[in-house]
Amino acid sequence: MDKQTKAQLENALIRRFFVAPSFEIYGGIAGLFDLGPAGTQIRQNLISAWRNHFVVADDLLEVQCTCLVPEQVLVASGHVAKFADLMVKDVKTGECFRADKIIEDQLQKKIDTEKDSSLKNEMQIAFNQIDGMNETDTYQIMKKFNITSDAGNELSQPFPFNLMFQTSIGPSSQSKAYLRPETAQGIFMNFKRGFEQARQQLPFGIAQIGTAFRNEIAPRNGLLRVREFEQAEIEYFIQNREQKCKHIEDVLDLKVNLFSADQQLSNHQMTEQITIKDALQQKIISHEHLAYFMGKTYQFLTSVGVDPAKIRFRQHLPKQLAHYAKDCWDIDCLLYCGWTEIVGIADRSAYDLQVHSKATGQDLSAFIKYDAPVQKEVYTAKAVMKVLAKEMKQQAQQFKVAIEAASQEDYARIQKEIDETGKFIINGAELSKEMIQLQKAVQSIHGETITPIVIEPSFGIGRIIYTILEHSFYMRENDEQRTVFKFNPLIAPFKMAVISLMVKDELEAVTGQIIKQMRKAGVSCKGDDSGVQIGKKYARFDEIGIPYIATVDYDTLKDETVTLRERDSMKQVRVKITELEQIINKLINGMPFEEVK
Incomplete structure (x- = not known):
């Protein structure tokens, strides 16, 4: 899309009331937009198509959770401490910028004009890695490539800015809360109820469509970076990464553009098209359930009018991964402003269920019954209270609980320590072998208790709408005044x-x-x-x-x-x-x- 077409698009969106700045008669607020009649209908049609493609087709459970989240939930999830972007300020004007975005903007301009191939390559590698860098590395990039504010002024050192909107519940203001930064946490709160509705079988998924809020440092590009937005998210719970995906055959033959972490670090710009099947075999995509949702998402986006030639899957670099993620692929779409993320598909591991279980004392595990009993050597342990009470006094009961609640891995370690030293460590204390009766026997095991791994496809509804608008817009040949949106009839308002x-x-x-x-x-x-x-x-x-x-x-x-x-x-x-x-x-x-x- 050239500059003239982009201007025509923006004119059509406002003039035909697809979208409008919120509170426009008061001057508007950056990062807030209203959808007009046509935009609202596109949103409704898009959500309906999403439900049919995912919730109905994959028999997911759909929930609707509150937008207000108590502080302790987001403390446990890590969002209070870690849900932040790096910010820099113009030291003269005080204007704020998101560090990675202003660096990306200026590096791209330098890359486009740089003649020295070696320096250009160095800039490209920095460009690929800037998202997710820490304060020190980001500042080094700023200094190395002379990154300034839009006005050409010096920028401050980067510092973290938490993106969550804080509020309180009730008139006393004692109960701190936040507007949810993602819809996922409400789903994790209801995991046990969902597991029961799924007849206590894995895999199963819970979906939610709802509003989330992020106090963006510098909202820009219309619907692409806003402070209030709609998400459609799935939390899909699986037993382990080796578990076979029932419907993987539906996506194996799809050809997609993959931009892996290894390619980014070696300064490649894009892979050639590769099938999902080959990507799995070559271990580019780590397991079947992640691959399935990548393929399923590609099918959805192309079905609603996103140009398949302008879609790529970009893997997060290790430093870019969120605190809860083991792996993540963003679906980027090529827009006038460049490659832009519109969907993220993350392997969140078992992080969320584990931290919430630890914080609340609630059991968020799942018992997986075997098809047939398995004969297995297991440890059983009992605290010897007579010896324990004599040595540990008032702490004896505490150590009794710790000994008898330890895991099989702990018992194996304890046995090894006793064999080597006659003592063992538990709860940070060294105890003698006389304080524990540890036995090993063969038992028939009918199942195991696990904390499920979570695969999370997260869709930005506003970003997808804007992508469809841009990819669908054109001007009639030989008549630039006649502008057209070639919407798929399924999505057309x-x-x-x-x-x-x-x-x-x-x-x-x-x-x-x-x-x-x-x-x-x-x-x-x-x-x-x-x-x-x-x-x-x-x-x-x-x-x-x-x-x-x-x-x-x-x-x-x-x-x-x-x-x-x-x-x-x-x-x-x-x-x-x-x-x-x-x-x-x-x-x-x-x-x-x-x-x-």
């Missing part, structure tokens, strides 16, 4: 329009009847009874992406047929009014216009 060739009572009466009929059938339908020429009416509807227009003319009064026009090809075909509803529904569900008879 309105499925069709019905108009009269001329504003005549007898024609308008039939037009009104057809509109009423289509709306009653659940097909969103627009009309236009203004006196402008039919070409201008077509242009108006093209500009909000309506895929099909039915025109009533004087032949309609004779044979009860209308002219049905397709938006992008502008081809037309004559169809019966009685068949119009059926034809439109088939077109919405993917039938090519060429098959309309």
Whole structure:
């Protein structure tokens, strides 16, 4: 997309009220936007398509959790301590910038103009790694490449800025809380209930669509970086990374662009296309469930109108991983402003369930029953209270609990220590072998207790909407004033329009009847009874992406047929009014216009 087309797009979005700045009559607030009628309908259609593609197809449990999160939850999850971006300030004006973004912007300009190939390569490696660097490394990059503010002034050293909005619950202000920075934590709070609804079987998934809040340092690029946004997230609980994915065959043959961590560190820009199957075999993607959701997400994005040629999967570098993640792939889309993340698919390991279990004392594990009992050597242990009480006094009961609640791994270690030294360590104290009766025996094991691993696809609804808007927008050839959104009919805000060739009572009466009929059938339908020429009416509807227009003319009064026009090809075909509803529904569900008879 060139600069002129981008300007036309922004003009169309505001003029046709797809989106508007929030509180505009008061000057607006950075990072807050309202969706207009067309934007709202696109959002509704996108969410409906997402539900069908994931929740319905994969039999997920959907929940709706509160936006207010007590502080102790986010302390346990690590968000209070670690959910931050690095910020820098213009030392003269005090203007704030997100450190990685201002560095990326200026490095990209330097890369584009640098003639020295060695220095250019060095800049590219720094560009690939800047997201996730610590304060020291970020400051070194700033100094090395002379990064300044937009005004050309010196920048401060980077420092962390927590992105969460803090508030309190109740009038006393004693109960601290935050607006949720992600929808995931509410799902983890309800893990045990979800596990019961899934008949205590793994894998299973819980989905949620809802609003999240992040106090962005420098919101920009419209809907791409905002302070209040909508997420569609799935927390998919699996037994382990070796567990087979039931539906992996559905995505194995998909060809995708993968941008692995190794490639980024070696300054490659993009891989050639590779199938999901080959990526698994070559260990580029670590396991089947992660691969499945990557493929499933690619299928979803392309089905709703994202250009497949402008999609890549970019793996996080080790330093870029969130505090809870073992692995993560972002789905980036190429936009006017560059490659932009619109979906993240993370392997969150068992981190969240483990930390919340530890913080609350609640059991957030899952018992996995074996298909058949397994014979296994296991340790049993009992504290010898007579000896323990004599030596440990008031602490004897505490050590008794620790000894008898230890894990099999701990018992194996204790046995080894006793064999070597006659003593063992537990709870940081050294105890004698006389304080424990440790035995090993073969038992029939019917299952095991585990903390499930979580795979999390996280979708930014606003970012996907904007990507669809940009990827769908174009100007008619040889007529730059006629702008069009080529929305997939599934996502289009309105499925069709019905108009009269001329504003005549007898024609308008039939037009009104057809509109009423289509709306009653659940097909969103627009009309236009203004006196402008039919070409201008077509242009108006093209500009909000309506895929099909039915025109009533004087032949309609004779044979009860209308002219049905397709938006992008502008081809037309004559169809019966009685068949119009059926034809439109088939077109919405993917039938090519060429098959309309």
